[in-house]
Amino acid sequence: xxxxxxxxxxxxxxxxxxxxxxxxxxxxxxxxxxxxxxxxxxxxxxxxxxxxxxxxxxxxxxxxxxxxxxxxxxxxxxxxxxxxxxxxxxxxxxxxxxxxxxxxxxxxxxxxxxxxxxxxxxxxxxxxxxxxxxxxxxxxxxxxxxxxxxxxxxxxxxxxxxxxxxxxxxxxxxxxxxxxxxxxxxxxxxxxxxxxxxxxxxxxxxxxxxxxxxxxxxxxxxxxxxxxxxxxxxxxxxxxxxxxxxxxxxxxxxxxxxxxxxxxxxxxxxxxxxxxxxxxxxxxxxxxxxxxxxxxxxxxxxxxxxxxxxxxxxxxxxxxxxxxxxxxxxxxxxxxxxxxxxxxxxxxxxxxxxxxxxxxxxxxxxxxxxxxxxxxxxxxxxxxxxxxxxxxxxxxxxxxxxxxx
Amino acid sequence: xxxxxxxxxxxxxxxxxxxxxxxxxxxxxxxxxxxxxxxxxxxxxxxxxxxxxxxxxxxxxxxxxxxxxxxxxxxxxxxxxxxxxxxxxxxxxxxxxxxxxxxxxxxxxxxxxxxxxxxxxxxxxxxxxxxxxxxxxxxxxxxxxxxxxxxxxxxxxxxxxxxxxxxxxxxxxxxxxxxxxxxxxxxxxxxxxxxxxxxxxxxxxxxxxxxxxxxxxxxxxxxxxxxxxxxxxx
Numbered sequence: 001x002x003x004x005x006x007x008x009x010x011x012x013x014x015x016x017x018x019x020x021x022x023x024x025x026x027x028x029x030x031x032x033x034x035x036x037x038x039x040x041x042x043x044x045x046x047x048x049x050x051x052x053x054x055x056x057x058x059x060x061x062x063x064x065x066x067x068x069x070x071x072x073x074x075x076x077x078x079x080x081x082x083x084x085x086x087x088x089x090x091x092x093x094x095x096x097x098x099x100x101x102x103x104x105x106x107x108x109x110x111x112x113x114x115x116x117x118x119x120x121x122x123x124x125x126x127x128x129x130x131x132x133x134x135x136x137x138x139x140x141x142x143x144x145x146x147x148x149x150x151x152x153x154x155x156x157x158x159x160x161x162x163x164x165x166x167x168x169x170x171x172x173x174x175x176x177x178x179x180x181x182x183x184x185x186x187x188x189x190x191x192x193x194x195x196x197x198x199x200x201x202x203x204x205x206x207x208x209x210x211x212x213x214x215x216x217x218x219x220x221x222x223x224x225x226x227x228x229x230x231x232x233x234x235x236x237x238x239x240x241x242x243x244x245x246x247x248x249x250x251x252x253x254x255x256x257x258x259x260x261x262x263x264x265x266x267x268x269x270x271x272x273x274x275x276x277x278x279x280x281x282x283x284x285x286x287x288x289x290x291x292x293x294x295x296x297x298x299x300x301x302x303x304x305x306x307x308x309x310x311x312x313x314x315x316x317x318x319x320x321x322x323x324x325x326x327x328x329x330x331x332x333x334x335x336x337x338x339x340x341x342x343x344x345x346x347x348x349x350x351x352x353x354x355x356x357x358x359x360x361x362x363x364x365x366x367x368x369x370x371x372x373x374x375x376x377x378x379x380x381x382x383x384x385x386x387x388x389x390x391x392x393x394x395x396x397x398x399x400x401x402x403x404x405x
Numbered sequence: 406x407x408x409x410x411x412x413x414x415x416x417x418x419x420x421x422x423x424x425x426x427x428x429x430x431x432x433x434x435x436x437x438x439x440x441x442x443x444x445x446x447x448x449x450x451x452x453x454x455x456x457x458x459x460x461x462x463x464x465x466x467x468x469x470x471x472x473x474x475x476x477x478x479x480x481x482x483x484x485x486x487x488x489x490x491x492x493x494x495x496x497x498x499x500x501x502x503x504x505x506x507x508x509x510x511x512x513x514x515x516x517x518x519x520x521x522x523x524x525x526x527x528x529x530x531x532x533x534x535x536x537x538x539x540x541x542x543x544x545x546x547x548x549x550x551x552x553x554x555x556x557x558x559x560x561x562x563x564x565x566x567x568x569x570x571x572x573x574x575x576x577x578x579x580x581x582x583x584x585x586x587x588x589x590x591x592x593x594x595x596x597x598x599x600x601x602x603x604x605x606x607x608x609x610x611x612x613x614x615x616x617x618x619x620x621x622x623x624x625x626x627x628x629x630x631x632x633x634x635x636x637x638x639x
Binding site: 074084242 | 467521603605616620621627628
């Protein structure tokens with residue numbers, strides 16, 4: 001590097017920019033065999049930045065009072081120059097965030113990226129996912145349409161089922177006995193300040209943890225075990241320029257899909273913005289079906305599939321908490337699904353169970369679907385319960401010494 | 406090649422979700438889908454019809470008159486003459502009915518809803534079918550009832566186009582216009598309401614090919630750059 005120029009030297013004597021770029025970009029080695037599934041980490045970071053900037057723009061024009069929230073959002077759509085574009089980017093961004101995150105999580109399941117030594121990396125990641133769910137829910141309430149109102153009402157009511165402190169907690173969350181204007185102002189504070197700040201901190205920790213242990217890869221073997229004479233991984237390539245140029249290509253594909261949604265189908269037929277959110281909040285008029293956004297619908301299906309409210313909420317909580325233990329539940333010597341045929345079948349069943357739950361969660365309440373939801377729920381829990389036993393005894397194909405390119 | 410296949414699969418999933426996603430309501434009445442074209446001509450025709458027949462009761466409170474000039478290429482004189490029908494309408498202000506909402510509720514039994522977002526809330530199929538489902542019912546205060554929205558307070562504004570039918574569809578009084586004109590009036594209204602529910606649709610469709618074209622070229626160049634860099638990785 002030609003870092004002998006005056007200004008660059010001046011900076012580096014005061015701030016370790018050059019050292020940081022070396023350690024995390026030009027001399028940070030990543031496995032050379034990343035495939036399709038490895039685009040989504042950088043894309044998630046991109047969407048986070050897009051959400052923050054579009055969110056700041058919306059915040060300029062948004063009023064968080066029960067009387068004005070809906071009209072101010074329509075003001076953004078109708079009167080603010082290019083306001084519709086920024087709002088559609090923000091709403092589409094929320095959906096795309098989950099799409100990207102779900103693919104990113106799938107990758108971790110596929111190649112055992114949660115396994116030792118990446119336990120903390122996985123835990124930070126799962127915390128990010130939980131924070132994102134909170135962030136998405138709070139943001140969903142912001143426009144204060146009728147679906148915002150009733151969705152908000154239903155979810156805060158869930159908190160009331162916590163034994164002992166439930167009612168007290170609900171009044172803290174709602175800012176009073178009922179869901180209304182006081183709820184909106186505190187939701188705004190959490191959506192705009194509290195959760196995003198936490199999110200940024202945990203994302204930084206996620207990245208620091210990643211750069212401490214290095215990336216896993218589709219073969220699930222550690223590249224740091226095979227070094228050359230200079231002490232560099234034989235199967236590693238510097239993150240910059242190889243993965244920066246590759247990720248830019250991924251960004252191009254992603255933004256193209258993003259633009260198609262924003263410009264041609266910004267509500268995605270109710271998947272991104274529901275029709276019931278085009279009328280203002282009305283506590284006298286319940287929408288025909290209160291269903292959550294698609295990315296939360298599997299959890300809603302879990303909740304509805306159990307007739308007893310307390311038990312349903314316990315199962316919902318458990319289904320969110322269980323993945324935290326994944327690094328210790330999986331005891332197979334091989335990490336990657338490439339060498340674990342039984343684990344592959346288990347993952348397929350897990351994916352099907354989540355898709356079934358997700359679909360059922362979007363349908364109007366229908367008793368005929370209950371058995372399917374319960375079977376899917378059993379499969380979901382079965383994955384985590386049986387994993388410690390199956391992973392101990394499952395057949396493993398021979399794992400290569402070096403990554404396959 | 407595999408990557409391209411997977412991207413294709415992903416795009417397919419997004420398109421599938423776009424087409425089949427969301428929930429549909431199983432009403433007793435089968436909703437009809439209007440066959441209409443969304444262009445400036447149909448929107449303006451529908452808008453003029455709206456201003457002269459609907460705006461007396463229904464507001465479009467998020468639509469300012471002056472935006473019709475920018476969105477639809479109309480001039481101020483044309484807008485003033487054809488759209489600004491309510492008393493006290495101002496060019497820079499919203500399309501609001503002259504009827505005070507409290508009085509409207511007293512006179513009509515219910516305040517006529519604002520219709521700016523109706524096409525998003527109800528959907529164009531619902532509005533189209535609703536407009537065409539009025540029948541004569543002597544038991545109601547207006548003499549009209551509706552299959553899609555039973556006991557609705559609104560009378561059949563379009564009766565001279567639709568004619569008067571009873572609840573079985575038997576013609577009581579023939580329409581003054583032919584069915585082609587009736588079709589055109591209702592579909593123009595749908596075009597107008599589709600526009601007002603999200604005026605950005607005009608700009609969106611104008612800029613989309615350029616934005617997407619730019620991104621596709623960018624992606625191709627990024628791919629070539631990636632390939633050039635990766636030549637030495639094996």
